Amino acid sequence: MNRSLLTPRWLLLHLLFLAATIATGFLARWQWDRAHEAGGSAQNLGYALMWPLFGAFTIFLWVRVARMHKVAEAVPALPETGTAEAAPSISGAAAASAEQAAEKHRRRPLVPPPAPPVDDDEDPAMAEYNRYLAELNEADRRAG
Structure with missing residues (x-):
């Protein structure tokens, strides 16, 4: 379990995603009941089938955001100087690959060359x- 996902900010995000998922369930149920009433229509039935998809998408986003946070924590930050010697906490191979990525990024021009x-x-x-x-x-x- 990733402890950083239990910070107050993340707990608030978890509650928000959970509330959105539960709300889509209630809205789906409401539209389903509405579709079967006397004044219900095919549009209500369509909404009843659509809301669970929104709920599934909410869960997908929840998992995706948590994974992106986990990956962002795993990537070591480069020190201000950009040298591997200034960061003893980073392993040699990780520092070298991070250094190469930073160097490649720095060499890219801000504006592409004209055609x-x-x-x-x-x-x-x-x-x-x-x-x-x-x-x-x-x-x-x-x-x-």
């Missing part, structure tokens, strides 16, 4: 559109 220009011979419509975008970009630079 190669398209000639009028390749695609005239695309070339015209690119010229239009270049004009808009230039006008925006002059205005700003």
Whole structure:
């Protein structure tokens, strides 16, 4: 049992998910009864079948959020300096893989490189559109 799922915040989340699941059950039962009354319709029957699906989805989300929290706790945080020597609590292999992931993330540019220009011979419509975008970009630079 993961003790971090028993903190006050998580207990509140558990209660919220439990209340939502129970509410969908009550709503399904209410629509089922309503569908079988004199004024009931196929729409009520559809809702009676839909509410349990919402309840199942609520349970699915509950499990998914708990698993994501468990995985997030298992991943060691990198120290501010980003070096493996500064974190003696992390094993060597885990620190090395975390270091490589951080380095790969840092090398990725913030803005992707521009696409190669398209000639009028390749695609005239695309070339015209690119010229239009270049004009808009230039006008925006002059205005700003």
